[in-house]
Amino acid sequence: EVQLVESGGGLVKPGGSLRLSCAASGFTFSNFGMNWVRQAPGKGLEWVSSISTSTSVIYYSDSVKGRFIVSRDNAKNSLYLQMNSLRVEDTAVYYCLRGGGRDPLDYWGQGTLLTVSS
Amino acid sequence: QTVVTQEPSLTVSPGGTVTLTCASNTGAVTSGYYPNWFQQKPGQAPRALIYSTNNKHSWTPARFSGSLLGGKAALTLSGVQPEDEAEYYCLLHLLHYGGAWVFGGGTKLTVL
Numbered sequence: 001e002v003q004l005v006e007s008g009g010g011l012v013k014p015g016g017s018l019r020l021s022c023a024a025s026g027f028t029f030s031n032f033g034m035n036w037v038r039q040a041p042g043k044g045l046e047w048v049s050s051i052s053t054s055t056s057v058i059y060y061s062d063s064v065k066g067r068f069i070v071s072r073d074n075a076k077n078s079l080y081l082q083m084n085s086l087r088v089e090d091t092a093v094y095y096c097l098r099g100g101g102r103d104p105l106d107y108w109g110q111g112t113l114l115t116v117s118s
Numbered sequence: 119q120t121v122v123t124q125e126p127s128l129t130v131s132p133g134g135t136v137t138l139t140c141a142s143n144t145g146a147v148t149s150g151y152y153p154n155w156f157q158q159k160p161g162q163a164p165r166a167l168i169y170s171t172n173n174k175h176s177w178t179p180a181r182f183s184g185s186l187l188g189g190k191a192a193l194t195l196s197g198v199q200p201e202d203e204a205e206y207y208c209l210l211h212l213l214h215y216g217g218a219w220v221f222g223g224g225t226k227l228t229v230l
Contacts, residue, residue, distance in 0.1 A: 035219070037164075045156070045164065045207050047219040059217040062119070095163060100219075104169035105154050105209070111163055 002026040002107045004096050009112035016086050016116070022079040022096035022109055030074035033100035036081050038092035039111075046092070049081065050100050057101075064090075086116045120144055120212050124222035129230055130198050138225045139190040140208030144215060146189035153191035154209040155184055157202075158224075164207065168193060195227075203229040 008020040022034070036048040049070040050059045058070055069082040079096050093113050099105035121143045130136040140153060147153060155168040166175055168184035171191065181197045191208055208222040 037221075044205075044224040045158075045209075045221045047209065047221055050217075050219065057217075059219075061218060099169075104166070104173065104175065106166045106169070106175055108163045108165070 002098070004098065004107055004109035006094060006096055006109045006112035009094065009114045011115045011117065012086050013118055014086060014088055014116055017082070017084045018086065018114065020081040020083065020094055020112060020114070022081075024077045024079065024096075024098070027098075029072075029077040032098050032103055034072060034079045035097040035100055035105070036070060036079075037095045037097050037108075038090075038114075039095070040089070040092040043092075048094070051079070052101060083114070086114075088116050090114060091116045120215055120218070120220050122208065122210055122220045122222040124206075124208060124225045126223070127226040127228065129228045130195070132198060132200055132229055134198050135194065135196045136198060136227065137187070138193045138195075138206055138208075138227070139187065140192070140210065140222050141190045142210055142212075142220075144212065147186060147191045147210065149186065150213065151191070151210040153184065153186075155182075155191075155193045156207045156209065158205045158207065159203075167206075198229055200229050203227060 003025045005023045035050045051070045067085045071080045093111040095111045096109045098107040123141045156164040158164040172184040206225045
């Protein structure tokens with residue numbers, strides 16, 4: 001069974017940093033692109049970042065470019081999102097999502113909540 | 119800035135048919151945008167329904183179908199069930215616009 005479990009969310013002050021993790025199981029992690037998607041409270045979904053299987057192709061939304069860094073460790077079956085210079089508007093539930101490139105976007109994690117507030 | 123537009127809300131009767139659409143301000147949506155559709159119910163993570171315009175996942179009910187319609191991506195629900203009441207999001211791959219994926223604002227579907 002495919003499982004994606006996010007962790008690392010919490011309360012951070014504006015300007016602070018945090019790293020989110022997504023632990024994958026039930027499939028060969030190194031064979032799939034991965035993505036981060038967020039959802040602010042009461043708002044719609046926002047794509048944040050994508051990373052290819054070998055990390056050779058990485059994309060970011062304009063809203064996080066230069067502040068967030070996506071990475072993965074295929075040996076640990078894990079996806080990461082390093083978030084720096086956090087803003088109040090980064091407050092959201094962050095989901096990891098499997099797929100991209102030529103693979104369908106299919107499985108979602110349950111999300112982890114980041115709150116940026118003073 | 120790329121904007122993907124969906125109907126904010128739609129209402130359909132049980133057993134009826136409804137089509138949700140997804141447009142891009144970059145021009146006509148084609149298969150090259152790899153349209154995806156997701157369903158989200160309150161308090162839950164989203165669930166994938168359709169990928170690459172019209173392909174269903176193994177768990178996608180047969181009453182859901184994807185297509186291209188008049189320059190937009192479309193999601194059609196035929197024989198709507200009460201449990202289909204949810205928010206629906208489309209997602210487009212703007213490969214030729216920096217490689218980003220962009221979600222539409224979502225359509226709140228009410229079954230009444």
